[in-house]
Amino acid sequence: MKRKHCLKFSALGLLVSGSLLASSVSADQAPIQILGINDFHGALSTTGSAYMPEGRISGTGSAAVLSTYLNKAENDFLTANPNGHSLRVQAGDMVGASPANSGLLQDEPTIRVLNAMGFDYGTLGNHEFDEGLPEFYRILNGLAPSPGQFYDIVHTYPREASQQKTVIANVIDKATGTIPYGWSPYAVEDVDVNGQTVKIGFIGIVTTEIPSLVLKQHHEGYQFLDEAETIATYSKQLREQGVHAIIVLAHVPSTSEGDVASGEAADMMARVATIDPSHSVDVVFAGHNHVYTNGLAGNTRIVQSIAQGKAYTDVRGILDTETKDFVSTPTATVTATAPGVEKDPVIQAIVNEADSIVATVTQAKIGTAASSDDITRDINEFKESPVGNLITTGQLEIARKEGYNVDFALTNNGGIRSDLIVGDDKSITWGAAQAVQPFGNILQIVELTGQQIYDALNQQYDESERYFLQMSGLKYIYTDADNPTPENPYKVYKAYKADGTELDPSATYTVVINDFLYGGGDSFSALTGGRLVGAIQPDTEVFVSYIKGLEAAGQPVTAGITGVKTYKSAAQIAAEQTTEEEVEIPFESQRLEDSTLPEGTEKVVTKGVNGKVKVVKDATGKEISRTVLVEPVTEVIHVGTKKATKPEQQTTEDQLPPAKKGKKKVILPATGESASILLTVLGLGGLVAVLALVLRRKKK
Template sequence: MKKASLLFSKVALLGLVVTSLGSFSAIVSADEIGGTDTGAVTQAPTATLPIQLLGINDFHGALSTTGTAYINGTPFRNAGKAALLATYLDQAEETFKETNATGSTIRVQAGDMVGASPANSGLLQDEPTIKVLNRMNFQVGTLGNHEFDEGLAEYNRILTGTAPLPGQFNQITQNYQREATKTDIVIANMTDKETGAIPFDWKPYTTKLISQNGQSVEVGFIGIVTTEIPNLVLKKHYEQYNFLDEAETVAKYSKELRDKGVNAIVVLAHVPATSDKDIAIGDAATLINNVNTIDPENSVDALFAGHNHQFTNGLANNTRIVQSTSQGKAFVNMTGELDPVTKDFVKTPDAVVTPVLANDVNGTPVVPDSAVSQIIEEADNLVTQVTNEKVGTATEAGTMSREVNAANESPVGNLVTDAQRIVANLDGNHVDFAMTNNGGIRADLLVQDDKTITWGAAQNVQPFGNILQIVEMTGAQIESVLNEQYDEDGKYFLQLSGLRYTYTETGDPTVPYKVHQIVKENGEPLDPNGTYRVVINDFLFGGGDGFKTFTGAKLIGAIDSDTDTFINYFKAQEAAGKTISAAVDGRKTYRSQADIAAENEKNALAAIHAATVLTDIKEKDTQHTGKTLPNATISVQVKETVQTRSLNPATAIADANGDFTVDISSLDVEKDQVLVVTVTDQNGYSVPFEKTVLAMDVVTPKPDENGGTPPVTPEKPGKTDEDKPVTTDKTSSKKDGKDFPQTGENVQLIGAIVGAGLLGGGIVLVLRKNRVV
């Protein structure tokens, strides 16, 4: 709708005509309105044309799938099933016609109708889904990223109802009674790199003529696919195409339509959106805002979004943006009025998003559409011999959920990655970790009442059939890829097995979180320089979902597809007599910066306490020795001077083994003084230790043979108990290479000499003589 549309619509009813320049000239003058006949032709007020647009997005072949539809924050559980959706769409159209007898209804889809589909569609190449969409009468649609899953050539084969090549698929698919689509596919922002043309003769837009009572208005539909395709699809399926800017493309074709007189314009865009209090936000809203900047006179009235499976119903300026969650769990019912004079919506259309439930708002059971039910029943019968096969036994009956917690960890995500790691190791691959993109986990794991897990239930969870690669990565690369989850949007994230990590905020809105610490399953820290083997799928190995670090991993080998690996895990557990369970167990944990700082301090102080051993300090000591953390700083000072800093501390740095010697001679330590020995690690964490100065050791000699006590000789200062020699009657000291007797021996020698002197000088003479001889 043009900016001036609302004003012009009212003026037109008074008989004014808009010129191509946006001005207007009067057909009916003021006098003529008063009744003066001048011969001019008056124009009666024109009746508007009611229109209804019923839309879905991200159906994903969900013929029989149910789940929770969150509509404006309210959960509607057990929503979905294609046969019920068909009935709801018909009822919505009938209700519209009751109050708008001449109104027109158009049914549209915003991409991802096929791909990542449950077995009753996926095993049959989604051809049952094409038949179901035909029965529901969808008239216009666009591409999503999953239409690329097996390449656009295969998708085009499915659309055209062409038989596959002999032996291309399993026999039930080869023989399936297929039919061509009745939906016009529009895609404006993708071209072939070689030809510059939109592939497969698809058109950038189409128009639908709304005619009532001789009046008519054309409505234009422009198709847009997300430009993130290179992050979402295997390279071989997108590398031949250019993906053009969404807003520039919409502005271009909106003008082209306006030039053809088409002012009522709807965009079918497989781009994400959400809404808050009737305000649309997300990529779709950004797209519209950019279109308004490029072409302020654009006439885009509504946009059907998709891709992120979120309820959306809000405005971006005057454009209504809607999204119906996913998998047929809800649908969009948009209504408006077309002005046959302006060829535009009278005002921005209104919309509601309605959940698809087994009972209506009055509690009355809703009857499934019989034609759609028949298609699904036929598909079920064809694949039942495969899907009903028991592959495992659950610990409990019920549902194992793929819903993620606040840290983006899910029970089924843990189960899937555990299965990949375990199966890879069973095959002798010696794998450390497994990681998968959360978007590849497509459904809850449904367990039957008798705890049976079937092939079909497992395939619903992992339907893609992506090949699992074994790659070698460094610890630094693993940290990098985990950090790639935490960009500004945070919409792509991983499920993982074999490791755990904590993450914290950064204060940077463009990268709001970062990995803090990574440990292996056994608690051992991840070595940034170490190498590890990781299981990932080929989609991630190509940098899918924006995980570019995976492209630098070293390919070691490959195992089965993700589908087969998941199923084989169940079979192996069943053969071993083990049951299956799934739970969130803290593989991703948020820690605040404050928590991390407190933990770091606690661990640092504990490490200092554990590593530090101090020797005793005694009066007159000039050195203090001990052992602590390597390269820590040790300071020693008298306690009374710690606060006043009246005396500089004595300091030293521990060596690489943690040994240290501090020169404390400047402190002139005295008995009973309290010294503070402070150890500070390399990160600045400190622990003070108090040491009371001890008295010098005093050696008390043993009594002599006559009962006397020898004199006491004080020990030299600076010796510890460990350093000083042990004193006995037989030990001796050495000085300058000469042996001197101990103190007790000197006393005995003097007594002997005195006694000998009493015998007279004769003996002395003899001794002297002998010495001369």
């Protein structure tokens, strides 16, 4: 792709707008334009916001407006470049998850619209598998359905076969080992350049995430090959055939900032470059995540034009007859299909016809809203939406009316395809409800353990929160992951039933989920382990039935944010886990020597008083802090240390009093105290007598 002649490259003149002047192209070169869309989803008359680098543009979209923009872009290009060549391509999800005027007619009006717009090449997205490839093949080829298979309006619709060339390289039928239905892995467009031919190759790729996005019975018969390896394989085959200008139509997510592409499509091309440095892929038309993209991954330009016809991509380059390649990496612009232009009358006629056919179903009033404001699917910072709450509340109620003792209802946010549109008279129609839940997924009644529910809730916070749930009957608190990363930032802390009861991981709960989730869709593998106990009507019918039930009961339809999901930081949770208690500090006695008191005596100066302290502990019982509430007072006891002074004792016989003659009368005490005194007196008398005897012996 990068083999250039200096003289030719120096002659290349690119306008700031990305268009190419005819005067800048040499005789053996020719300009090429490739107009592309992705993820149209049968949006025949859908309008909405396009989020562009310059900001939000409201009211964009609808098939007739998109066609006008595409026609003008092509006309402008060919007027400026009479020897130019213009093509139109799509990168998957043209059908499926469609509004009523396409979906009720099995998206056959969308095939007619794409034919009228002149799309040349296209690939498969995950939604082409929604009802199985056999049904998509029937639609694509304009074949009649089996009698009684769909609404009568489908059987009488003037269908036609698709005129585009379908390319898909990485889907293999397990039974045959070949690409299904004879589709080709790539196609080659011959471009005339001044009488010479330069070939452009188109390779089709679909995301290998399909087993997580599609019902099991619609994907289990196929093998999905690695995107990068497949591109490298067929790029090499094309080069061997002299095809060096290569475009990949890849239903793979992408994004960009400035002129740098990122995301899975950029990662895919980095792996392609590693496998085959000479891969020669010039442009990737990406899709699937509905995000504006226009940037480079190496020497490959990656583009994506949001979704639902709200924008289109205009890729332009110059083909060289000598190198059989683009002279440089093509440029691109992504333009929003803003309102205010004249609608393509041919396309609008097809849309009007579809509207008229489905009107008997779609325009029937089924409910009345509390206000004329639409009930939005826009999510708040916790990824909760009003219409998501309305859908799951309806599923919960209808399941209970069917006799199932259901605790919770869960649905994947990706299955909610539109706001619930409300008329100026507050009316809600069947078509408005169907646009919100267009898939018709069967609702399963499943028994799950509390742990499986915790695991499913936690799976919202892997893969950078790509997939998440809407729910009723269940609330939870989430917090920072133990080791938070952009890929896995949060974890669920505690989940509760509607009555505030905390979920028991070992208990069993009954949940209503659609069969897509029960099959592990959107990577919620935790939900596959439940025990199936029953089923009710598909989600579309249940949503319609719920709104009809409210209308019959005279209740207006209303919904809002209910605080299903609450975030608390790790610090907040740690603080909530602490405990506080008041602890008594007993007083202590302190004995002090006091020389002013006689020896052996005590005097209490201050009586002791107990203190109190507030102790804060964490969840493990470890003390975090303590605060003194009442200071303890210590009991102080003074102990005497002064010696007692006694009178001097006489030591001579002369100093002793004369003994009295005669018999002493002994009086016995009546109390123990008197007896003690008597004994003391007698003891002293005996001592004196002994001393006197000793003195006499010394004199002799």
